[in-house]
Amino acid sequence: MTDFSRKYDVLIAGGGNAALCAAISARRAGASVLVLEAAPKFYRGGNTRHTRNMRCAHDSATDTLTGPYPEEEFWNDLLRVTEGETNEELARHMIHESKEMLVWIREQGVRFQPSLGGTLSLGRTNSFFLGGGRAMLNALYLTAEGLGVDVAYDAEVVDLDIEHSFFKSATVRLGTEHRTVHAGTLVAACGGFESNIGWLKEYWGPPAENFLIRGTRYNQGGVLKLLLAKGVDRIGDPTQCHAVAIDARAPKYDGGIITRLDCVVLGIVVNEQAQRFYDEGEDVWPKRYAIWGRLVAGQPNQIAYIVFDAKSLKLFMPSCFPAIEAPSVRELAGKVGLDPSALEQTVATFNAAVQPGHFDHTQLDNCRTEGLTPQKSNWARRIDTPPYYVYxxxxxxxxxxxxTRVDKHARMLMADGKPAANMFAAGEIMAGNVLGRGYAAGVGMTIGSVFGRIAGREAAINARN
Amino acid sequence: MHATEALAEADRLMTLCNSCRYCEGVCAVFPAMEMRRSFGDGDLNYLANLCHSCGACYYDCQFSPPHEFNVNVPQVLEQVRADSYAAYAWPGILSGAFARNGLVISIVLALSVAGFILGFRAAAGAAFLSVETGPGAFYRVMPHNTMALLFGLAFLYAMVALIMGVRKFWRDIGGTEDDLGSGSIWQAIKDASRLRYLDGGSAGCVNEDEKGNDRRKHYHHATFYGFMLCFAATCVATIYHYLFGRQAPYPWWDLPVVLGTLGGIGLIVGPVGLLAAKFRRDPDLMARSNRGMDVAFLVMLFLTSVTGILLLVLRATPALNPMLALHLGVVFALFVTMPYGKFVHGIYRFVALVRYAQEIRSGKTSIE
Structure with missing residues (x-):
């Protein structure tokens, strides 16, 4: 039973993968643990709800992984996606620990399955959770609660009492009531600020109003803001976020994976004026999908339209909303409020520029346009077969x-360079230490699990001393 | 576009699930769904009958209620499944039996039991409450041949009705003749006999809360194998009777009695456990309108075994004929209602598993 008047050894802010790994590892190390999750129970777990796999190094194939993924290869992948914006010591430490994580996380009740349909390229490197991220979370919560970890929902940390680098207590909002919770150590595992439109507007201005948030509305970044204000050193570019182009019909929050669209490379993408603005076939989709959020954000009213024809409809994973369909480009434009003549003109110009070639959507096929700006470098096929579609x-x-900046023990570092006395961080809130930019599938969960486990263990030791 | 609201909702859900696919490892429904991009009524009836109602996907789903996407696959597929029993019922005029199934089964049961008791009473006269022992004791009132003919016809009718329903279902779900003999049926037998898809993909069946367990699987095994043992007991007794001229009742150690007793125990423990699980089940997982059908079938199985065991215990007392009439009345009602009650779930689910095995072998996929 949660007792807010007692002093816990370890107080954990957050309720996702990193928080639960920290809670379990601290509890197994003998500490009393309280988890404060700002969301109600159904929405618990932050972005972990929407994940599906984690990337762990391993030396040989397993029942669910098709082959080895050595530490060095993982490091090279990380170096490539971050373009060097990573802390090598931390990253290598995490990659090394990720090997054991495959075993440890199973011991906490998490189950794996072979890679999902449509994700064969990840079958060797990434371990997929049976039933997805929420199933993984459910398993971690059951284990944590079985071990005697206390969990409070609808419990948002609204203030932190930190003296120099020493955490003393947290103020928690429980419904309309505020409580002060004392603890020996703090583990901040409560994610970033992607759902905080006001904060996003500081960097993006009014266009942020048109952003859709893929996770729940509870990822407000309140604890991150408090920590940075109270002297913890920051890491990562505050103006940057991972943004992809998702179906504009998605709800404002928590649309998750099912709103994604993988068909950019198969058609053309136009803005409100029915004009193209970027090379849709620049590179294979896994390497380019994460630039399209930013590209669309740069267009008027932050909206764009993927236009393709009947030839491409069955070449990609269906999304949760049906493509809008019409027998002609003109009628298609009318259905989404684009200027019909302008769209017809754009499609005609594009079609005229398409060069002959052998279309192959499974690799760079050099089917391209000639004399078009911007050009389409691959998978350029005439859009000429009705019905026509738009997303x-x-x-x-x-x-x-x-x-927050951390050391390899997940201990926060203060702006003056000194380690915090009793504060640790894990998961998205410290991901920038390892993943300064870019993204590789499943790395967020690796950061959460590995640093969560470390943070919990270290916090338990810290609380004892 | 769809025949019912439940089918329309199932279409919405499957389209949504098909863009997520996180539950692919949970059971057969999701891999089968992935082989399609659009979902007609036949597809949805197929998927609904593949679903074993383990509930795992509901708790695994990030979009289940209260999420605005309101994804509740177990509940919606349960409704579609129940509706499909009526849609494929033969003759079609009797499909209404599924509408208020609990009531219909109860009435048939009452009439059947009353008919047998009154019939026995009238035929036996003063001998109705006499003590009968020795070979042929069961047949003093109703001769064996009459009994065999009556039940044989009832069973035959049930088989014909079931086969007609299955034919319609098979055509509707796109079944073909490929590999039926060479593996698909055998695969389905293995999957059905182990209840392979009633375990949430290894985490266990989720019933009352998010903790998975195998209780429903075990109770179902007790019910199914109990039923099969009782069936075997009847077959052995028939062979005894016609081939060896040995008439029931048989001594307690003889094969028909041993098989029947073991089966009867399974048919008491299983239905009671399943009923208890049903009443403990998270109401969010269930389609509200089907409880009558589910309960009627479980109670019928329970009564079959209880009356059978009572008959065994009381066969040397004056209760022999009343118990025999009661037991026969229940069994007769069970036989004639087989095509019009929850019994069909096993048949359609098995057929769906055959189709699934066939589809897996053919390597169907939704992305070219």
Whole structure:
């Protein structure tokens, strides 16, 4: 039973993968633990709800992984996606620990399955959760509660009492009531600020109003803001976020994976004026999907339209909303409020520029346009086979990069460079230490699990001393 | 576009699930769904009958209620499944039996039991309450041949009705003749006999809360294998009777009695456990309108075994004929209502598993 008047050894802010791994590891190390989750029970777990796999190094194939993924290869992948914006010591430490994580996380009740349909490229590197991220979370919560970890929902940390680098207590909002909770150590594992439109507007201005948030509305970044204000060193570019183009019909929050669209490379993308604005076939989709959120954010009213024809309809994973369909480009434009003549003109110009070639959507096929600006470098096929289709898209924000600086023990570092006395961080709130930019599938969960486990263990030791 | 609201809702859900696919490892429904991009009524009836109602996907789903996407696959597929029993019922004029199934089954049961008791009473006269022992004791009032003919016809009718329903279902779900003999049926037998898809993909069946367990699986095994043992007991007794001229009742150690007793115990423990699980089940997982059908079938199985065991215990007392009439009345009602009650779930689910095995072998996929 949660007792807010007692002093816990370890107080954990957050309720996702990192928080639960920290809670379990601290509890297994003998500490009393309280988890404060700002969301109600159904929405618990932050972005973990929407994940599906984690990337762990391993030396040989397993029942669910098709082959080895050595530490060095993982490091090279990380170096490539971050373009060097990573802390090598921390990153290598995490990659090394990720090997054991595959075993440890199973011991906490998490189950894996072979890679999902349509994700074969990840079958060797990424371990998929049976039933997805919420199933994984459910398993961690059951284990944590079985071990005697206390969990409070609808419990938002609204203030922190920190003296120099020493955490003393947290003020928690429980419904309309405020309580002060004392604890020996603090683990901040409560994510970024991607759902905080006001904060996003500080960097993006009014266009942020048109952003859709892929996770729940509870990822407000309140604890991150408090920590940075109270002297914890920051890491990561505050203006950056992981943004993809998602179906514009998605709800404002928590549309998750099912609003994504993988068909950019198969058609053309136009803005409100029915004009193209970027090379849709620049590179294979896994390497380019994460630039489209930013590209659409740069267009008027932050909206764009993916236009394609009947030839492409069955070449990509269906999304949760049906494509808008019409027998002609003209009628298609009318259905989504684009200027019919302008769209016809754009399609005609594009079609005229398409060069002959052998279309192959499974690889760079050099089917391209000639004399068109911007050009389409691959998979350029005439849009000429009815029915025609369009998906409206908007920027979908997945996570933010701003965070707290930590050392390899997940201990926060203060702005003056000194380690915090009793404060640790894990998960998205410190992901910027390892993932300064870019993204590789499943890395967020690796950061959460590995640093969560470390933070919990270290916090338990810290609380004892 | 769809025949019912439940089918329209199932279409919405499957379209949504098909863009997520996180539950792919949970059971057969989701891999089968992935082989499609659009969902007609036949597809949805197929998927609904593949679903074993383990509930795991509801708790695993990030979009289940109260999320605005309101994804509740177990509940919606349960409704579609129940509606499909009526849609495929033969003759179609009797499909209304599924509308108020609990009531219909109860009335048939009452009439059947009353008919047998009154019939026995009238035929036996003063001997109705006499003690009968020795070979042929069961047949003093109703001769064996009459009994065999009556039940044989009832059973035959049930089989014909079931086969007609299955034919319609099979055509509707796109079943073909490929690999039926060479593996698909055998695969379905293995999957059905182990209840492979009633375990949430290894985490266990989720019933009352998010903790999975195998209780429903075990109770279902007790019910199914109990039923099969009782069936085997009847077959052995028939062979005894016609091939060896040995008439019931048989001594307690003889094969028909041993099989029947073991089966009867399974048919008491199983239905009671399943009923208890049903009443403990998270109401969010259930389609509200089907409880009557589910309960009627479980109670019928329970009564079959209880009356059978009572008959065994009381067969040397004056209660022999009343118990025999009661037991026969229940069994007769069970036989004639087989095509019009929850019994069909096993048949359609098995057929759906055959189709699934066939589809897996053919390597169907939704993305070219």
């Amino acid at each position: 409206p898209v908007r920027p979908g924000i997945t996570f933010t990069y701003l965070g």
